[in-house]
Amino acid sequence: MSKFVLIDGHSILNRAFYGVPIFTNSEGLHTNAVFGFLNIMFKIIDSKQPDYMAVAFDVHQPTFRHEMFKDYKGTRKPMMEELREQVPVIKELLQKMNITTVELPGYEADDVIGTLSKKGEKAGMEVDVISGDRDLLQLASDHITICIPKTKKGQTTVEEYNTEGVRKLYKVTPTEFIDVKALMGDSSDNIPGVPGIGEKGATAIISQFGSIENAYDHADEISNTRNRNALLNNYEMAQMSKTLATINIQSPVEVTPEQCKLEDIYTEDALEMIKRLEFKSMIQRFGSVTSTNDCEGGFKYINNPFDADPIFEQAKNAENVGIFIYRNKDNFGVSLCFNNGNVYYIGKEGFVTEDYIIEKVRDLVNAKAKLTILNIKENNDILGNDDVESIFDISIAAYLLNPLQNTYDYDDIAREYLGMNVPAFDEIFPKTKKSETPSDEIPENILKYACYNAYVAYKAKDALTEKLKETEMLDIYNNVEIPLTYALYDMEQAGIMVAGDKLKEYGERLKTGIDALEKDIYAEAGHEFNINSPKQLGEILFGEMQLPGGKKTKTGYSTSASVLEKLEPDYPFVSKILEYRQLAKLKSTYADGLAVYIGKDNRIHGKFNQTITATGRISSTEPNLQNIPVRMPLGREIRKVFIPKEGCVFIDADYSQIELRILAHMSDDKNLIDAYNHSKDIHAATASLVFHVPLEEVTKEQRSNAKAVNFGIVYGISSFGLSNDLSISRKEAEQYIKDYFISYPGIKNYLDNSVKKAKEKGYSVTMFGRRRPIPELTSGNFMQRQFGERVAMNSPIQGSAADIMKIAMINVAKELKEKDLKSKIVLQVHDELLIEAYENEVEQVKDILKRNMEQAAHLNVPLDVDVQVGNNWDEAH
Template sequence: MSAQDSLTNAAPMVLVDGSSYLYRAFHAIPPLTTSDGQPTNAARGVISMIRSLIGRYPNSPIVVIFDAKGKTFRDDMYSEYKAQRPPMPDDLRLQIEPIHRMIEAMGLPLVIIEGVEADDVIGTIAKQIGEEGREVVVSTGDKDMAQLVTDKVTLVNTMTDTVMDVEGVKEKFKIPPELIIDFLALMGDKVDNIPGVPGVGEKTALAMLQGIGSLEEIYARLDDIAPLGFRGSKTMAKKMEEHREMAELSYKLATIKCDVELPFDPHTLKNEEINKEALREWFTKLEFKTWLRDIDKAPASGTADDTVDNDDEPAPAANIDVEYDTVLDKDSFNAWLKKIEEAELVAFDTETTSLNYMAAELVGVSVSVEIGKAAYIPVAHDYEGAPEQLDRDWVLEQLKPWLEDDNQKKVGQHLKYDANVLNNYGITLRGIAYDTMLESYVLNSTATRHDMDSLASKFLGHTTVSFEEIAGKGAKQKTFNQIDLEQAAFYAAEDADITLRLHHAIMPKLEKEGDLINVLKDIELPLVPVLAKMEQTGALIDPDLLHAQSSEIAAKLQEIEIKAHEEAGQAFNLSSPKQLQEILFEKQGLPVIKKTPKGQPSTAEPILQELAEQYELPRLIMEHRSMSKLKSTYTDKLPEMLQKTGRIHTSYHQAITATGRLSSSDPNLQNIPIRTTEGRRIRQAFIAPEGYKLIAADYSQIELRIMAHLSQDKGLLDAFAHDVDVHKATAAEVFDTTVDEVTTEQRRRAKAINFGLIYGMSAFGLAKQLGIGRPEAQQYVQRYFERYPGVRTYMDNTRESAKEKGYVETIFGRRLYLPEIKARNAMMRQAAERTAINAPMQGSAADIIKRAMINMHNWLAETDLDVRMIMQVHDELIFEVAEKDLDAAQEKIVDIMQTSSEIDVPLLVEAGVGNNWDEAH
């Protein structure tokens, strides 16, 4: 074999764009720290990616390249190059040295060359090695690298698990790799501050490159631009001529230098022996517990582990041999039906045509009874040439007894969705024993997203087939019924198999964490059918009322715009940050409160809100923004969201918020404002059907009551025990008066203190909210803590406990992990401390209403009263009740809410009745 043949047949050389992954990992992974406050998220992300590459390319040299400190030749060429980039965050800078040392300890070549960027070093090595016939894989998330792709050089993005060869570049960018530099030169690059040609965006650049060719060819044939017919084509030749120098400069800036003088021979780059002691030292220091176990199994396995470890249990192996069946005949179906009927636990999943559970049609179901073994039962793939499948109605008829059997235990990933889909076919899903999404969420709500792909990566070290891989993206994305059955079957069966594996991986962790298992079994899992029932019931709205309100808001928006133009002395776009900067700060001379990373005056919402307190124009702009958002989000959109039932059907999310509170979408019921006239009018559009009324019941001052329970402060406990107005009681204490003599203003201030302190507000924040001096606010706070010493003790103890444990808990044992509680950055640490104070109250309030909803659901299933629970918003439940049953229902609803949980002060529920939500509230 010749040397050339040897190179051609060798494993590919892998070149890692370390600088690209450094920033991406830092911003993609939630802030993580060690027990002594050392930030670790970027280090975890970069090393996890490298371990993944080692697993994928076990026989390849893996070379990691980083940018050097200081300027490069591009800065000499153009002083504004990358000038707009903010300075590197301190928490990222602290992680660079550990990352470099760990890479060296892993035995991998680490390359940093002064005066050039990592891209240039990668380009040079890739060119030399690729031209000699050996394949090169460039691991990066940087689109500029597409210019390096050849028949020997491919790109891999381990964060999205995508590979891009020559055809991939053409598909993604609509041009071949050799035109990527020209593309960047024409349209510029905001990230690197490459100017490009003014007025040339992506579509224009593509039109010229596809119609004429390279930048050089475009300048040789400027007269050929106008006939291309794109928008602005007639004047584009003149623009190109005017900005020729800028285009040529941009071309040079965008070109990756492939002739860097290397201080080594690229052919000598190879992986060395792992320095286990050094690696063990770093993994110990950074508290990468799972990876510590792998050190003695060298070479590194590439197992992904990118979030907080809750215990030392090893993740299940990712390389399991799988057997996935596609069930197309009745004999196979009956064999699998027998398996699931006899199994102790079955992973179950549906495949459908839509994420909208009300509109979704069932395309198939998948099941798994044993790790590595699963089956997909297709019933509605209807693309041309699709094989014959079992009849959907027949399959559901056979499965219905099993699906509705409480004793047949099922596990799924987000089973509430599957329950809703099955409900469309007259099936009530029962026997929901476990849900892997909820298992992960209860284990650690902040450690990762809780979708299957993320969980498989975290807990199994496994990369699942993504939906986009089999269905495509964007407007051309196929629905599941249009996907080739062979691809669809593997994807669906894998979903069931991975769900079963995840359950076996996560549950042992939960069972070791005390009360966490009770949070899952007593709150989150029983809540699934409750939420499913509410979603299926939906809420009635009055579209005509909303249409009328939309028209009125449109007229008001026009009035506000005219007033704003008059105030500014000229017409301008109220939504344009650039125009706002010019008018507010240059023409009107308003004070600059904060600047953007580019050094421009900020027009962000908090800034405008602050300016609006003193100046008319920012007030008008804020009013315009607020009303415009109401119109686009609610008054315009809600009527469009009516389903075939004539109602709107929101989706409640159990695994989104850090604290355990529910959120909702399509529509988002949690964000409809209640303090504005317009917000209340939107609530008026949520109506009761004829013969019914709405009851709105909500917990009164629940977080303050929880604070009294948690702090055991005698003053607060007494106030709630004797049903005293707690804000008046606080005012009496702080202002040294009697409860009867408290003025309205004193009560208002006391209310701000009560709520401000439980949200961790400082004296400075309180002063700002009340419009008083900081010394006066400090005096209020000091006096408050003197009168309520238990609150101060609770806050101090909570902060200390959070630092020690890394988390805080609700009354019922739910945990909120606080990775930034020991951060060296003071702002991040203080924010985590504020969260530590408030999260137990928010989380306990969430647990209390969830427990009430479960008990309410059980009562509704048994009662003869005509009552439906239709919405949950924060601390409030909304019901549709037949007029004949109003009194009995209201009494029972209040009783269930007040008695579902027991704390050391009474839980008070206030209930109202009305023809619409606003009236009832």
């Protein structure tokens, strides 16, 4: 029997929109609903294996199946703009996938689905209807199954209902379900129902009488007085609700089920659109479908030195050479593209050895050939140079131009800056994750992958350079981001030493503490349970122990940190739970987690990334060394396991209040500038102004509160946030902020102007010209717009701080090399630099650090740097 799948387009799109975090592609188009819709659709296709498929949509400006009731249906909540803009996108994509879409003016999608499902059943098909709308349960039969997607713990499951399923759930038949819906109403679908009759009452009435009309005729037999009176007093409303709830199964749909034949959905046109939408995880579904590009005809494989030597010589004098180095444990090669656009892949084979290729690449670098590459840092071990003028990095340029993207691969850049759809890694090596060695690396695939990388690098350089000029970011590209790649490379190579025995000892101490807490918690609870299970913990705290403040959700009581922290002062048991969590986190993430990354040289060589954060900050991964906890004593102890090698010490230099100092400079607020220039305690000075007391009379609490306001203002803190931070009323918090802005009027003007300019331009700008797009400012969602305004206030400050640190880091690394010192930067954490310094170089390094960090930018206030020396990271900090 043929399978016919009908999808309720708007219902599933709406569900996907709210189930997938909002995001955009590089063109600024919101795509989360389309992404979620496709995931659900592909899951349905995989599991149902349909022969026929159609997607029904409501008409954009719908008329109503019952015109007299349009006041009810017409009050539906309007669609958010971020969702509305995705409707034509999914329709276009479905068309490109040869999937039938149906919409009928004057009728809703429910009517279209109802009519087609019954036609399909009549034609002898098994029909599956996919929708989040339970209205459609009335269509269920022995051959029509209503499938309702549900998300549980991040996984999409599907509940299925046929005649028996509806009867089991509601104790009525699918047809009788219309009457149940009419009595109980549905606010989401603007069906008013009968006041006073809920789902339980509606089910009881219809299961007994079969219909609203029969129940009305036998009202004296309704045992529940409230339900009886409600029906008698609102019978007309009940009948109207029934009319609203009834799906039209005889609407004039011209499409027949047979015309919805599902054939080849993985088309080339659809693939190109999937790429434009940047749904990389879906590309491999399209299998062998690839975009045809004329450039592939120019891809040439070279495997002997006689042909390779002239190519390398020509490249030395070319105006631009796109280069890509392909390497893994089995294969090695370099692709070059220049002059006429031909691309040559010179692969390891016979006399073309790995050493030969590396030597030729370094000859190009030494000859100052104009190379363009994707990711200098990852290839610097072969490039072996820090000449910023001769090598152009397209990934860094693309990041600067749009720091909100997730990836900056060659196919992303081709699509964004060349208007080309080229096969991505996932297409060329569909069986392999990007972090792995391709299992299907046949020569043709290697040739294609390597050549596309070089080709895109060659072609994109001019477009990216022009864009950098247009956006006035060529200077920050040349003088900050590119020099930084070499400083980061050197830092990764240096690594940081870890005392493995101390780390192990630290982990054992944590385990002892965890075990002791576990016993205490079990003893107080009266039995053992999974402390790490929020559900079980919630039942213990708010069910068995009856603690106040329990908020029950669908999955149980909330046991988030914010909930437990409110209970902690009055309940020692809760304090132990929080301490247990802290110790468990420290052990798993640091004591155990860091040990995995220690190399044979007893050092951790982490990765430092410059194309991840939207603000420009450097991030750390594998492992994240920038997230070492410092607020609690046991957390700070982790820093003690990081030690310098023999004959060295650590020198740590940390900017003091850099973001507040930048705020003083950028706002040009006279009071804040005066406080810094006269070396006042900035938090005490703020307290003096805000609380109207002499500086010498400021209390410890007033200073602490002023400190919270000072740092909160930088991040656009609200009165609600400040009231939570200080445990004061919202009214008091509002007054604090109001008094703060009276004390520092320049800051208020600056923050307001920052938001205004960002709304006008669509982005914020740092002191050094770095842009941060803020699409949230034009969102139809109030919370998103509020977030955008906070970003507009904070990004110029945080981004400027990131730029200053980068400049300082570049200059420190440069001077250490110029003076032929052996000391090296081993770590960068936000506003802090850590150097492993040889004992005979300590004074020189301290001077280099302090001077270069303080002179990295010229502000209206001094940049203050604190420099400390120690035998481990904790001592030096």
